[in-house]
Amino acid sequence: MSRRPNLWVTVPITLAALAGGVVGYFVTDASCAPGRCTLAAVSMAVAVGIGAAVGVGVVVVLALKSLSEWQEHADRGILTETDPDAPRTPPTC
Numbered sequence: 001m002s003r004r005p006n007l008w009v010t011v012p013i014t015l016a017a018l019a020g021g022v023v024g025y026f027v028t029d030a031s032c033a034p035g036r037c038t039l040a041a042v043s044m045a046v047a048v049g050i051g052a053a054v055g056v057g058v059v060v061v062l063a064l065k066s067l068s069e070w071q072e073h074a075d076r077g078i079l080t081e082t083d084p085d086a087p088r089t090p091p092t093c
Helices: 006-030 038-076
Strands: none
Touching: 006 038
């Protein structure tokens, strides 16, 4: 049983990794003499790319879990619109 990757997770993580890698490379490359720090720039690009991917991945997964939980509550009728002036009573089961 194979499962396809979720594009709502894959695309932002990939874009963040690429953007982080580009920024890491060019910032490191700009701080060195021309042609002197290629290995350092590539290493920094990989490190920043991985860091950006992990950070965005955490945010995306938490956002999707939150939306899933909200949808589940909406399906159960837990989230209902009420009159703001009505007295608040605890829900009955």
